[in-house]
Amino acid sequence: MDKRNRLALAYLLIGISAAGRALLAVPENTQLQELSLTVLAVVGYLLICRRTVLPLVCGTVQLVLELILCGSQSGGVWVWLMPLLRVADLWILLLTAVLMLRQAEQPARVMPAVAAVPLAVYTVTHFLPKATAVAAISFVIFSVILLWYAVLMLRAYNAARIKE
Secondary structure (H helix, E strand, C coil): CCCCHHHHHHHHHHHHHHHHHHCCCCCCCCHHHHHHHHHHHHHHHHCCCCCHHHHHHHHHHHHHHHHHHCCCCCCCCCHHHHHHHHHHHHHHHHHHHHHHHHCCCCCHHHHHHHHHHHHHHHCCCCCCHHHHHHHHHHHHHHHHHHHHHHHHHHHHHHHHHHHH
């Protein structure tokens, strides 16, 4: 790969980050791994920030949320705030995926719509103690759909690599 092809490198980093997050596929106790993968994606967003800044803003918000989630806050307001931040982090990830798919000129309708369904189920069931199994299954399904996003970003990488 040509080292000057920043766009191709950005798509590659973002695709690898998405694949890594998809392979975690566990709803809890993955904060540190998600944080490192988000940092990788933010580096990709930095490489394309001349074209669009919205993915960088979303990535930065994700990074802040994941830093908070990695902390050892417990009790009090954190009992209900941590799950809320977790859900917000995942929705921002999906928003970033939509933005990146549009930026990369990849199909941006089907994958986000399909991913939104299990994410919505996870959002609702994540707050219900009796529905933890449903929340876990919907999170795994969402993670598998992230592989679709990773493939689309790797296709964008290949297209950008060949283009220049």
